[in-house]
Amino acid sequence: MNPLLSVRDLTLLYGPEKGCQGVSFDLYPGEVLGIVGESGSGKSTLLSVLSGRNRPDCGQVFYHCPQTGSIDLYQASEAERRNLLRTQWGFVEQNPRDGLRMNVSAGANIGERLMAQGVRHYGQLRQAGLQWLKQVEIDPSRIDDLPRTFSGGMQQRLQIARNLVSSPKLMFMDEPTGGLDVSVQAHLLDLLRRIVRELQLAVVIVTHDLAVARLLADRLMVMRRSRVVEAGLTDQILDDPQHAYSQLLVSSVLQP
Amino acid sequence: MDTVMEVKGLAKTFTLHQQHGVELNVLQSLDFSLLAGECMLLHGRSGAGKSTLLRTLYGNYLPAAGSIRVRHQGKMVEMLGSEPRQTLELRRTTIGYVSQFLRVIPRVSCLDVVMEPARARGMALDKATARAEALLSRLGIPQRLWTLAPGTFSGGEQQRVNIARSFMVHWPILLLDEPTASLDDANRNVVIELIKEALRAGSALIAISHDADTRNAIADRYLDMTPKELSHAI
Amino acid sequence: MSQHAESNHIVEAGYNFAYLDEQTKRSLRRGLLKAVAIPGFQVPFGGREMPLPYGWGTGGMQVTAAVLGRDDVLKVIDQGADDTTNAVSIRRFFTRTAGVETTERTHHASIIQTRHRIPETALRSGQIMVFQVPIPEPLRFIEPSDSETRAMHALNDYGVMHVKLYEDIATYGHIATTYAYPVMVDQRYVMDPSPIPKFDNPKLNMSPALMLFGAGREKRLYALPPYTRVQSLDFEDHPFELPKWEQSCAFCHSTESYLDELIVDDEGTRQFVCSDTDYCSQRCNEQEALA
Numbered sequence: 001m002n003p004l005l006s007v008r009d010l011t012l013l014y015g016p017e018k019g020c021q022g023v024s025f026d027l028y029p030g031e032v033l034g035i036v037g038e039s040g041s042g043k044s045t046l047l048s049v050l051s052g053r054n055r056p057d058c059g060q061v062f063y064h065c066p067q068t069g070s071i072d073l074y075q076a077s078e079a080e081r082r083n084l085l086r087t088q089w090g091f092v093e094q095n096p097r098d099g100l101r102m103n104v105s106a107g108a109n110i111g112e113r114l115m116a117q118g119v120r121h122y123g124q125l126r127q128a129g130l131q132w133l134k135q136v137e138i139d140p141s142r143i144d145d146l147p148r149t150f151s152g153g154m155q156q157r158l159q160i161a162r163n164l165v166s167s168p169k170l171m172f173m174d175e176p177t178g179g180l181d182v183s184v185q186a187h188l189l190d191l192l193r194r195i196v197r198e199l200q201l202a203v204v205i206v207t208h209d210l211a212v213a214r215l216l217a218d219r220l221m222v223m224r225r226s227r228v229v230e231a232g233l234t235d236q237i238l239d240d241p242q243h244a245y246s247q248l249l250v251s252s253v254l255q256p
Numbered sequence: 257m258d259t260v261m262e263v264k265g266l267a268k269t270f271t272l273h274q275q276h277g278v279e280l281n282v283l284q285s286l287d288f289s290l291l292a293g294e295c296m297l298l299h300g301r302s303g304a305g306k307s308t309l310l311r312t313l314y315g316n317y318l319p320a321a322g323s324i325r326v327r328h329q330g331k332m333v334e335m336l337g338s339e340p341r342q343t344l345e346l347r348r349t350t351i352g353y354v355s356q357f358l359r360v361i362p363r364v365s366c367l368d369v370v371m372e373p374a375r376a377r378g379m380a381l382d383k384a385t386a387r388a389e390a391l392l393s394r395l396g397i398p399q400r401l402w403t404l405a406p407g408t409f410s411g412g413e414q415q416r417v418n419i420a421r422s423f424m425v426h427w428p429i430l431l432l433d434e435p436t437a438s439l440d441d442a443n444r445n446v447v448i449e450l451i452k453e454a455l456r457a458g459s460a461l462i463a464i465s466h467d468a469d470t471r472n473a474i475a476d477r478y479l480d481m482t483p484k485e486l487s488h489a490i
Numbered sequence: 491m492s493q494h495a496e497s498n499h500i501v502e503a504g505y506n507f508a509y510l511d512e513q514t515k516r517s518l519r520r521g522l523l524k525a526v527a528i529p530g531f532q533v534p535f536g537g538r539e540m541p542l543p544y545g546w547g548t549g550g551m552q553v554t555a556a557v558l559g560r561d562d563v564l565k566v567i568d569q570g571a572d573d574t575t576n577a578v579s580i581r582r583f584f585t586r587t588a589g590v591e592t593t594e595r596t597h598h599a600s601i602i603q604t605r606h607r608i609p610e611t612a613l614r615s616g617q618i619m620v621f622q623v624p625i626p627e628p629l630r631f632i633e634p635s636d637s638e639t640r641a642m643h644a645l646n647d648y649g650v651m652h653v654k655l656y657e658d659i660a661t662y663g664h665i666a667t668t669y670a671y672p673v674m675v676d677q678r679y680v681m682d683p684s685p686i687p688k689f690d691n692p693k694l695n696m697s698p699a700l701m702l703f704g705a706g707r708e709k710r711l712y713a714l715p716p717y718t719r720v721q722s723l724d725f726e727d728h729p730f731e732l733p734k735w736e737q738s739c740a741f742c743h744s745t746e747s748y749l750d751e752l753i754v755d756d757e758g759t760r761q762f763v764c765s766d767t768d769y770c771s772q773r774c775n776e777q778e779a780l781a
Binding site: 079086104107108112113116121122125144 | 632641644645646647648649650652653654656657659660661724725726727728
């Protein structure tokens, strides 16, 4: 099987040890990669470079699509990158307001990717909206409501639906459960687990919450001060951390 | 019979960076082979590294040195240095692990927990449900608990759910860490039966058990894990 | 309503022909050439101070000034009428600074400057329509950032336009936009046709005339060369529809033209009248002649 995403020596630094450097890995279809680390470790920078939002200082990101072949993300044109982000990739922002159009209805939010791809049938768009609302467990009767009338957890689920409508193969998630109440988090995590399994999504998820990492990720990369200090199987990293920093991280987690 | 696992020179060390770099050499230069249909019991006092060995064989702990080769889909595959997805693939189809403690994923029903390994291999929902229900019945988990999440179950109940989950599917290699601890006689006998059925079906087992009756019922051979002195780095 | 062309008045001394200096006109024409070469694409230009504030047609006037020649015949309309204050002022402006012949007859004009309407009378090859545009950017309603809208046009990233139409249908059951209805030009650029009623949109498609658009405040030019394909955005199951009136014009009885609704007395009596004054008066004259 060929990897879906190949990253080689990726570096983007804002200052000494601020940002990310020397990151290399391959991500396979259906794999969930968690990037963990504390604030300032560079995980969000890495995510932004991986997803085509920030050009790296050096290094490469290759996306291998079975249908259209490989593209070198930063050699491609802006148009190709945008198209990728709108069709085969998804990005779930930490704050749903950054990932939604707050002043158009839930149905319009979900349908936008389809409209951008040239779907010109209102009935079809509405059907897709209803279907995806059900998938993310939002009452379909809310299809015409504005996102500002939704709770935080619902907004987050709407954001997920908005991304999934184009059947992406790869999703990037930036602390998707951050800022949500614990019970709401739980609901969202259950949804994410189910969806990742059912749709065989490859996911790169940034989180500072090790419990979320254990629940969702197959493998982890631990970042500290712009570098990946340890990488491997999730349960191995969390149960048998090798690097001093990983051990510190794991031992710091409070057990209720 | 086929060799299903070959271990050579396996070493495992824990370096506790938070405690001034204390090193615990738990496993040193371990060698053994395992044949299909045989049950090997790990023998040694507490602290000898029995659980550590099982976890290392499962990929949960990272070996310091050596080789673990496992028969996977007809070929011998090296586990050391393999990619996470390879280890996960091995865990999905070849190596099963029954730990002492059920790791509880919240809000997932007992039935779903038990069915999961079968569903991961593509078994149909109705078939998986039927088999899960049969196993749970056999292990004495009452029906009213089947739709509940096991988080609130007693230790013994959780363990039986764990056992049911492990025997949902056929494992070429099954690692069992104290499978009958905290079970009463009746349930212990059910588990022993399940183990024997698996052995007859060709599974190779490595098990830890402090219970003499269990050991006597299932063991074909023993691996003596003489406890090592805790060595401190100077 | 006077119908005959006004003859050359004395041109005011001290102004260049059509007010703008030659360098400015040249730079405007360069911009217009670029606009014509890329139908529907917004070309920035160095807009000049005109003796009117923004919002009163300065963009249209700069375009007219740039293309106006001594032999041109100019018509100016505002909401279809030649006799409203703005139309009269702008027409006089060009009379005083260029001395060109002016007319109210669509058929006789070589340049027609308009605010918010396209004449009912079919345009012919050789005529130039100059549109006054307030907001040239069709994406502005949903994207406030100018650099982002420019990127969206460049990358053909128009999904959001249909988001707005979808929202209309979800809210009102039909597409609610009735003027400044966005169009797709030559299957490449989405364009705001200026606040003409959607009734006029079909007149943009494959017109024999050259259509030029000028926005003074925003300093943008765009154009539709003759015989350009212009399609109004819609959905397959909610196609673009022309509005229809139950009434006909109270003066000329036309059922084909765009009607204004007038309140004619203190009791609130309503009358529907052609918005295009020239079209209406032509029909009335013909009907009188036949009577």
